[in-house]
Amino acid sequence: MRLAVSIEVHREVMATVFSVAIVHHDADYAAQAAGEALDEVQRVELHLSRFVPTSDVSRLNRAAAGTSVLVHPDVFDCLAIAEGIRRETAGAFDVGFRSGCMPEDGSRFHLADVRPEVQILQDGLSLDLDGIGKGYALDRMAALLDDWDLTAFRLRASSSTQLFGDPPPGRNGWPVTLETEPKATRLRLQRQGVSASGRAVRGQHIIDPRSDQPAARGRAWAVAPTAAQADALSTAFMVMCDGQIRNLCRRRKEIAGYVATSGADY
Numbered sequence: 001m002r003l004a005v006s007i008e009v010h011r012e013v014m015a016t017v018f019s020v021a022i023v024h025h026d027a028d029y030a031a032q033a034a035g036e037a038l039d040e041v042q043r044v045e046l047h048l049s050r051f052v053p054t055s056d057v058s059r060l061n062r063a064a065a066g067t068s069v070l071v072h073p074d075v076f077d078c079l080a081i082a083e084g085i086r087r088e089t090a091g092a093f094d095v096g097f098r099s100g101c102m103p104e105d106g107s108r109f110h111l112a113d114v115r116p117e118v119q120i121l122q123d124g125l126s127l128d129l130d131g132i133g134k135g136y137a138l139d140r141m142a143a144l145l146d147d148w149d150l151t152a153f154r155l156r157a158s159s160s161t162q163l164f165g166d167p168p169p170g171r172n173g174w175p176v177t178l179e180t181e182p183k184a185t186r187l188r189l190q191r192q193g194v195s196a197s198g199r200a201v202r203g204q205h206i207i208d209p210r211s212d213q214p215a216a217r218g219r220a221w222a223v224a225p226t227a228a229q230a231d232a233l234s235t236a237f238m239v240m241c242d243g244q245i246r247n248l249c250r251r252r253k254e255i256a257g258y259v260a261t262s263g264a265d266y
Contacts, residue, residue, distance in 0.1 A: 006023045007034065059071075060075075060125060138156075139226050139227050161194070167190050178258050196221045
């Protein structure tokens with residue numbers, strides 16, 4: 001029986017350093033798969049980025065109200081996740097917040113039931129998937145590694161969002177430390193995503209879509225079954241009050257929230 005070895009590969013994509021760590025007995029096979037996973041991020045970026053003029057998101061942002069646009073399944077899936085989080089957080093996370101006030105019916109777009117088609121419900125739509133796109137890219141990477149029968153992995157988008165597969169042999173999870181106060185929170189995660197949002201690096205860049213005011217919190221974390229959910233929820237937790245975070249985590253037992261200022265966890 002060959003012993004497992006660990007390989008790690010890095011690449012800058014989406015203006016972020018993505019990394020892939022894989023534990024497997026065949027280092028060459030794992031390195032090849034890691035390269036394919038990083039290629040997957042570049043492919044996802046071409047569809048999701050509002051800075052790519054030919055992306056589906058850019059096409060949606062140029063479309064008039066009443067228009068239906070056929071999009072790549074990745075865009076459709078990412079928007080579906082984002083819309084689900086918007087509803088669960090009562091608007092604390094909104095990929096269309098740059099569009100202005102939310103329409104009275106509560107939706108800026110409609111996702112078709114059968115095929116990856118998006119109907120625009122608001123003129124001047126301005127979708128921004130920065131708060132969920134990197135997490136979604138990690139989920140796509142994980143799906144690719146699963147296709148390669150590689151299950152023991154850790155995926156990172158910078159230090160803000162991570163996704164964990166099965167732990168290395170003999171371990172009970174991948175170790176994660178959250179710099180909460182008054183003391184750090186240490187977790188062991190597997191088949192889960194974790195994401196952090198905060199003001200330390202980019203300042204007051206997180207805006208509450210409901211009030212158009214900057215986030216008051218210093219930092220927040222979310223643990224969820226997927227990286228996309230964790231990415232979006234950590235952003236929402238920056239602007240949600242403690243009671244709102246607590247209630248969401250009670251409804252969704254697979255989700256955990258942490259905030260730096262109080263050290264509270266839910």
